[in-house]
Amino acid sequence: MSWQGMxxxxxxxxxxxxxxxxxxxxxxxxxxxxxxxxxxxxxxEHVSVYNGVSYTAFLIPGLIMMSIIQNxxxxxxxxxVQSKVTGNIVFVLLTPLSYLEFYLAxxxxxxxxxxxxxxxxxLVASFFVELPLHNIFxxxxxxxxxxxxxxxxGIIAGIWAEKFDHMxxxxxxxxxxxxxxxxVFYSIHSLPEFWQLLSKFNPFFYxxxxxxxxxxxxxDVSPYLSLLVVSSFWLGFATLTLFMLHKGYKLRD
Amino acid sequence: MSxxxxxxxxxxxxxxxxxxxxxSLSIEKGEFFGLLGPNGAGxxxxxxxxxxxxxxxxxxxxxxxxxxxxxxxxxxxSLGVVPQELVFDPFFSVREILQIQAxxxxxxxxxxxxxxILLEGLNLTDKADAxxxxxxxxxxxxxxxxxxxxxxxxxxxxxxxxxxxDVELRSSLWRFVKELHNDGHTIVLTTHYLxxxxxxxxxxxxxxxxxxxxxxxxxSLLARGVGSTCTVSVTLSKPINNLTDSxxxxxxxxxxxxxxxxxxxxxxxxxxxxxxxRMIGAEIIDLRTEDADLEDVFIELTRQVNR
Ligand SMILES: Nc1ncnc2c1ncn2[C@@H]1O[C@H](COP(=O)(O)OP(=O)(O)OP(=O)(O)O)[C@@H](O)[C@H]1O
Ligand SMILES: [Mg+2]
Numbered sequence: 001m002s003w004q005g006m007x008x009x010x011x012x013x014x015x016x017x018x019x020x021x022x023x024x025x026x027x028x029x030x031x032x033x034x035x036x037x038x039x040x041x042x043x044x045e046h047v048s049v050y051n052g053v054s055y056t057a058f059l060i061p062g063l064i065m066m067s068i069i070q071n072x073x074x075x076x077x078x079x080x081v082q083s084k085v086t087g088n089i090v091f092v093l094l095t096p097l098s099y100l101e102f103y104l105a106x107x108x109x110x111x112x113x114x115x116x117x118x119x120x121x122x123l124v125a126s127f128f129v130e131l132p133l134h135n136i137f138x139x140x141x142x143x144x145x146x147x148x149x150x151x152x153x154g155i156i157a158g159i160w161a162e163k164f165d166h167m168x169x170x171x172x173x174x175x176x177x178x179x180x181x182x183x184v185f186y187s188i189h190s191l192p193e194f195w196q197l198l199s200k201f202n203p204f205f206y207x208x209x210x211x212x213x214x215x216x217x218x219x220d221v222s223p224y225l226s227l228l229v230v231s232s233f234w235l236g237f238a239t240l241t242l243f244m245l246h247k248g249y250k251l252r253d
Numbered sequence: 254m255s256x257x258x259x260x261x262x263x264x265x266x267x268x269x270x271x272x273x274x275x276x277s278l279s280i281e282k283g284e285f286f287g288l289l290g291p292n293g294a295g296x297x298x299x300x301x302x303x304x305x306x307x308x309x310x311x312x313x314x315x316x317x318x319x320x321x322x323x324x325x326x327x328x329x330x331s332l333g334v335v336p337q338e339l340v341f342d343p344f345f346s347v348r349e350i351l352q353i354q355a356x357x358x359x360x361x362x363x364x365x366x367x368x369x370i371l372l373e374g375l376n377l378t379d380k381a382d383a384x385x386x387x388x389x390x391x392x393x394x395x396x397x398x399x400x401x402x403x404x405x406x407x408x409x410x411x412x413x414x415x416x417x418x419d420v421e422l423r424s425s426l427w428r429f430v431k432e433l434h435n436d437g438h439t440i441v442l443t444t445h446y447l448x449x450x451x452x453x454x455x456x457x458x459x460x461x462x463x464x465x466x467x468x469x470x471x472x473s474l475l476a477r478g479v480g481s482t483c484t485v486s487v488t489l490s491k492p493i494n495n496l497t498d499s500x501x502x503x504x505x506x507x508x509x510x511x512x513x514x515x516x517x518x519x520x521x522x523x524x525x526x527x528x529x530x531r532m533i534g535a536e537i538i539d540l541r542t543e544d545a546d547l548e549d550v551f552i553e554l555t556r557q558v559n560r
Contacts, residue, residue: 002326008356016344087340091400093306094334095357096326252308 006101009092013109017075024113028071029120032063036125039185049187050218057132060125061212062184064118065146069179069204072114072147073154074171076106080158081167084251093252099245103155103238110151111144118143131215138223139214145230146207150175152237159250178204188220203233255318257282257408257439258303263312265298265463272298273309274463280441280456282317282407285434287454287471288443291555295463296443297337300412304334317407330358333401337412337443339393341385347372347396348381351403358404371399374429391422398426402433409433410441415449427453447548451475461555474550485523486513487530488539495533500526 017024040056049058083089092102125131133139161167182204188196199205200221210226213219219226245251258280265273272295280286290296301307303314305325314321319328342350348368355364372378375395380388388396394414401409411430415423431453434440444450450457450471457474459467467474489510496504503521505513514526523542530537 002359004359004361005357008353008361011356012345012353015349019344083342086343087336087338088342090306090336090340091342091354092357094304094329094332095354096329096359097357098326248308252306 002096002098002101005095005097006105009097009102009105010108013075013079013106014112016079017109017113024071024075025116025120028067028117029124032067032121033124035063036060036128040129049190050216053216053218054129056129058187058212058216059185060122060129060131061215062208064121064125065142065204065208065211066179066182066184067121068114068118068143068147069150069207070171070175071117072110073150073157073175075110075113076151076154077158077161077167077170078154079106079109080155081161081164084158084161085163089251099242103152103241103245106155107148107151107238110154111147114147114150115143132217133215134217135214137214139211141227142207142211142214142230145227145234146211149203149207149230149234149237152234152241155241156237156244159244162250178202183208183220203229206230254282255315256280257284257317258441259313259315260299260303261313263299263302263314264310265295265302265307266310272463273302275312276460276463276465278458278465278468280439282439283434283437284439285453285455286439286441287450287457288441288460289447289450289457289551290443290460293462294460294555296460297412298463299460300334300410300441300443303410304332305329306334330404331407333404333406333409335397335401335409335411335414337416339390339397339417341388341393341396343384343386346382346384347377347388347399350385350396351399354400355403360404364403367405368399368403371402374432375399376425391418394418395422395426398429406438408439408441412443413445414442415444415446423449447551459551459554466554467550483516483518484513484543485516485526486511486541486543487526487537488512489530490536490538493533493535497529497533500529500533 036056036059039059043055048055080089083092122131157167157170161170181199182202183199188199188205191199206221206226206229209219209221210223210230213223213226256279258278260276260278263273263276264271276295276299288296288299298307302309303316303321305321305328315324316328317331319331321328345353351368351371352361352364355361355368372381375398377392377395377399380392385393385396394417398411398414401411414426414430418426427449430440430442442450442454454471456470457467458465484505489512492510500514503514503516503526505515507513516523516526523540527537527540
């Protein structure tokens, strides 16, 4: 392993989003808070999902996870597309870094981006609502695994996409709808049976559900099942990403 | 002792385009090597394969004895590449870029003094903390060179480093590259300025349509001249109008007392030309042979294949 090389790439990726933190960290926090403000104001009185949990409190973990999902995906994918389009990806490809080191560096920076945004939303939201913390271990596990899944998917999308337009398509037609329709705003038990079933095919549902379990100690499905699903997705995407990187698919053609 | 770069029977297709057709070439350690060829000949493709930026379909390539596929870590440590395209990372300053690049090669700590030397040598000290976006094209080109050298590679490949660079900067770049060469680096250069290659390179390869059409020392390449003929121009003390038939056959042009003859290298000699002229009473004031320059050789060689 070339630890220093890998660390440098990780550090460069951190600096890259750190230098534009207004757009990469603060903007998503702001967006999540706007959702929170609007939905909790409209629905807090009328909807109760779990006993003793206000709708606002219920909403926050979902919003946090949705932001983690979107931002860890955005991090690796936009960085790769940008480097490919501008051509500066060669500076990394010319180095002795292995495909595994390349993957881990991009993965780690996506996780950091996801967690930074998530933590930011959590901290600001804590001013408005008191959130229970049932089990911080589950919280962290789901936050980390979910950003790992999306960071990997972001690398795959970033390698595949040839222009920003492809990327926007991926983001708007796959990531956004799946993350919106995964139980951020509701418990799937409140859905008609057909939609409940459909939701169970959405991997993002398990990320949010497991994450919510960390806060409340209750969830729509068992956190172990959620963990199994999420970690399997990570393994699958990691394998695919490593395979693509190893083959040099679209990067070293 | 293994050569600096060894290329054996490399093939590369891009879809229908057969960009490299079984190219073989070996570049010795310490050489200043020129890689020439018209647009689309396959020079950059070959460089990308050496650097591991592109995968070859078949063939073997090694840098300093390290196979570029199976032993890529060592081969890339030994190699610095200045890419043809003017690429840069807009997020960072010049110094940051160089520190990051050194870090990729695991040389973050030992490189800080070397980075200052590079900045100095490439006249970038003033701009060290400027963002890459704020640099002119020529400055960006120099940063690319510094980036290629930051891990102190033994072999340096420059893919058209002087495209779009003004005359003054070009000569300072060449001074810099010559120093690198004197320090023992192997230098490989592609350029479309043939006089550059002629003045700098010891050995030259000419590639056309993915094939090697010439590989020789600069001197023997020039000595080949163009094809099998050479031009001799003679200035006489006064115009002459009684040329013999055998002289008329060799006549290329005639302008008052300046006459050009086209000699066949195999059958004619300059001595016999002079003798023949003397016999008809011509008094020779000046005689010169037109030296072929690299451009003639280049055009001749690449044209033959294009036909
Ligand atoms: N990424 C690519 N995809 C498809 N075709 C390519 C690609 N890169 C190069 N080619 C083709 O391969 C051939 C060789 O191109 P290459 O860039 O190696 O030429 P070159 O000798 O460097 O030319 P120049 O002097 O213009 O830089 C050309 O026909 C080019 O169109
Ligand atoms: Mg080229």
